[in-house]
Amino acid sequence: MDTHESGRQAILSWLDNEREEIIALLQALLCAPSPNPPGNTLDVAEVVKNYLNAAEIEHRVINPHPEMPNIVAAFDGGSPGRHLVLNGHMDVFPVAEGHAGWTHDPWAGDINEGRIFGRGACDMKPGTTASIVTYCLLYRLREQIKGRLTLTCVSDEETFGPWGARYLMEHHPELHGDCLLNGEPGGPESIRFGERGPLWVEFTVKAKGAHGAYVHITESATKIAMAVARDLEELTELEGTVSDNVASAIEAGRGMMDRMMGKGAGDLVSRVTLNIGLMNGGAKANMIPSDCRFTADLRLPLGMDKTDLLPLIEEIAQRHPGVEWEVIGGDAPSWCDPHHEMVGILQDNVEAFGRPRPSPIVSLGGTDARLWRHAGVPAYVYGPYPHGMGSHDEHVEIEEFLHVVRTHALSAWDYLSRPGA
Numbered sequence: 001m002d003t004h005e006s007g008r009q010a011i012l013s014w015l016d017n018e019r020e021e022i023i024a025l026l027q028a029l030l031c032a033p034s035p036n037p038p039g040n041t042l043d044v045a046e047v048v049k050n051y052l053n054a055a056e057i058e059h060r061v062i063n064p065h066p067e068m069p070n071i072v073a074a075f076d077g078g079s080p081g082r083h084l085v086l087n088g089h090m091d092v093f094p095v096a097e098g099h100a101g102w103t104h105d106p107w108a109g110d111i112n113e114g115r116i117f118g119r120g121a122c123d124m125k126p127g128t129t130a131s132i133v134t135y136c137l138l139y140r141l142r143e144q145i146k147g148r149l150t151l152t153c154v155s156d157e158e159t160f161g162p163w164g165a166r167y168l169m170e171h172h173p174e175l176h177g178d179c180l181l182n183g184e185p186g187g188p189e190s191i192r193f194g195e196r197g198p199l200w201v202e203f204t205v206k207a208k209g210a211h212g213a214y215v216h217i218t219e220s221a222t223k224i225a226m227a228v229a230r231d232l233e234e235l236t237e238l239e240g241t242v243s244d245n246v247a248s249a250i251e252a253g254r255g256m257m258d259r260m261m262g263k264g265a266g267d268l269v270s271r272v273t274l275n276i277g278l279m280n281g282g283a284k285a286n287m288i289p290s291d292c293r294f295t296a297d298l299r300l301p302l303g304m305d306k307t308d309l310l311p312l313i314e315e316i317a318q319r320h321p322g323v324e325w326e327v328i329g330g331d332a333p334s335w336c337d338p339h340h341e342m343v344g345i346l347q348d349n350v351e352a353f354g355r356p357r358p359s360p361i362v363s364l365g366g367t368d369a370r371l372w373r374h375a376g377v378p379a380y381v382y383g384p385y386p387h388g389m390g391s392h393d394e395h396v397e398i399e400e401f402l403h404v405v406r407t408h409a410l411s412a413w414d415y416l417s418r419p420g421a
Contacts (some may be wrong), residue, residue, distance in 0.1 A: 004418045007141050011409050014137055015402070022133055022405060023116070023398065025051055027109035029090075029125040030118035036091035036158040040067040044090045048132060048153050055136045059151075062172065065163035068155035072168070072175065074148060075139060077416065081147025084415050085177035085377075086135055086408070087368055088128025089157030089164065092120035093390050101392030115395045123389045126401045127183020128153055130383075130408040134181075137409050138416070145416045150175055157368050160329055165368035169375060179342050180372040180379035181412060183404055185386040186363060187260030189356050191346050192381035193249070194335025195363035195370055196269070197300040199327065201313060202293065203228055205281070206322040209290025221292040222281040224320050229276050231316045232296055239271045240303030240333070249338035250302070253361035260385070261364060269362050272309070273299045295328070302333045302362060334373035335362065342380050345411045350382075353403060358382070382407060 001009070015022070025047075032044035045061070048071045052059045059073035068091075095106045104110040104117035111117075118125075135151040142149075152175060156164035168175050186192050205225045208218035242250070254266030274296060281292025300306065306327070317323045337343075338360035351357045369379035384404050388394035 003144055007144055007413055007417055008410060010141065011137050011413055012406070014140075015406055015409065019402065022129065022402065025132065026116060026126060026129045026401065029129060030109035030116070030120055031107060033107045033119070034091045035094035035119065036156065037094060039091055039156055039159065041069065041090045041155040042067055045069045045071055045153070045155070048090070051132060052136070055139070057136060057139055062168065064167050065155070068163040070155055070164055070168060071153040072151065073135060074150040075142050076148050077145025078143040079146045081145070081416060082179065083148040083150065083177040084412055085150045085152060085175060085180045085372070086131035086412065087152045087154065087165065087180055087182045087372075088124060088131040089154050089368060090128060091155050091158050092123065092125070093158060095119050096392070103393055106394070111398070114398050116398060116401065117393060117395045119394055121388070121394045121396045122185040122384055122386050123394070124184045124383065126396050126404060127185070127383045130183040130405040133405050134409040134412050138412055141413070141417075147416050149412065149416060150177060154368065160331065161368060161371065165371050169371045176372065176375050176377055178377065179415065180369055180377055181342065181408060182367060182369045182379065182381045183383040183408060184367045184369070184381045185383045185389055186381055187385050188350065188382070188400060188403060189358050190253070190256050190260045190361045191343055191358045192363040192369070193338045193340070193343065193360045194246070194302055194373070195333065195366055196302070197304075197306070197333035198330045198366055199298040199300055199306050199309065200329040201296045201298065201325055202328045203296065203317070203323060203325045205292045207288070207290050210288045212286035212288055215288065218288055219321060221289040221322070224322065225279065225281060225292040225294050228316060228320055228323055229294065229296070231319065232274055232313070234316070235272045235298065235309060235312060236274050237271065238304070238308075240301035242303040242335070246302065246335060246338060249360050250362055253359045256359040257361050260361070265364060268364060270301050272301065272304070299364065300333050302335050305332060306330065331366065331370060332374065334370035336373050336378040340378050340380070342378065342411070342415060345414045346380065346382050346407060349407050349410045349414070353406065355403070
């Protein structure tokens with residue numbers, strides 16, 4: 001048995017023998033609340049640090065924000081080679097007041113019928129666990145690795161990462177690497193090579209306002225806002241333009257997107273989508289509102305930039321009286337080679353485990369992987385199904401979680417150790 005294959009067998013043996021410890025790590029991460037907002041990840045970061053300390057692995061804390069630390073570790077292998085970065089985030093969506101809709105405590109990491117429940121149980125503490133375990137296992141084989149492996153467990157992903165991955169990419173170029181592997185949820189039959197770009201726009205509408213019976217006196221700010229929101233739907237007919245290589249991958253992955261993300265996902269990937277996420281206006285039922293504010297969450301397809309949309313948004317706003325708007329957040333769409341070596345490595349490993357060969361697809365939602373792509377680094381996402389993501393009773397199937405961990409560990413090993421690496 002050659003060195004590469006013996007390393008694979010060692011990893012598989014460790015994963016089997018340490019199964020309960022890996023599950024316990026995920027539960028510990030889930031039991032450390034880290035909702036964003038507000039974004040405090042001190043408790044969950046402590047879990048990560050304690051795990052690395054127990055494995056006697058050196059790491060550092062980069063904390064541009066006192067309540068949002070980033071845990072970073074890196075080691076060099078026994079010979080020169082490529083640099084692979086593992087990335088996962090520690091913050092999660094908030095939970096509704098009173099835990100509405102939950103049948104399990106969202107901060108308890110309960111296990112029931114082969115599933116682990118909790119906020120972050122798919123987005124993305126399983127993926128972050130996969131990154132941590134992968135790093136620790138390959139550290140044991142570091143003398144046999146060609147190149148460098150880096151672990152980044154970051155904060156602030158849910159709010160575009162100014163204190164998390166974005167900060168690291170802007171201030172720590174040593175973390176860019178040659179390729180990135182991330183475990184965000186998307187479904188184990190898919191590998192995400194790109195994602196659409198969010199564009200958040202806030203609209204403010206002003207009107208004179210009056211008694212609710214005096215509709216002849218003034219326009220209603222809320223009615224104007226509703227009309228603007230209706231007109232914004234025109235933008236959803238727009239599509240991006242990409243190379244034939246990327247376009248063919250998108251087309252081939254439409255059916256898989258429907259299976260992973262729900263029927264209709266494949267139809268959305270190539271065009272603009274619109275969600276009116278927040279709307280506030282008026283003070284009383286019998287008063288004509290004098291002001292209204294709403295936020296539009298537009299998602300741009302690959303091959304489109306916000307500069308393509310901003311003039312169209314301005315034209316729509318000008319159709320209506322008293323409307324002002326501003327961009328309050330977002331990022332450009334990102335993508336990389338759908339046929340990169342890492343894609344093939346992931347596909348081969350998944351197939352070797354008796355599962356369907358995953359298809360390269362584009363994500364509807366956003367991940368920190370986009371930041372590496374923007375820096376010219378190929379970045380790929382392989383994770384569990386998004387069961388309950390952003391909703392109640394978020395969970396992950398234990399066997400599926402362990403499959404993701406196994407796939408990450410062996411794929412990282414293959415990338416950094418196999419002949420020709």
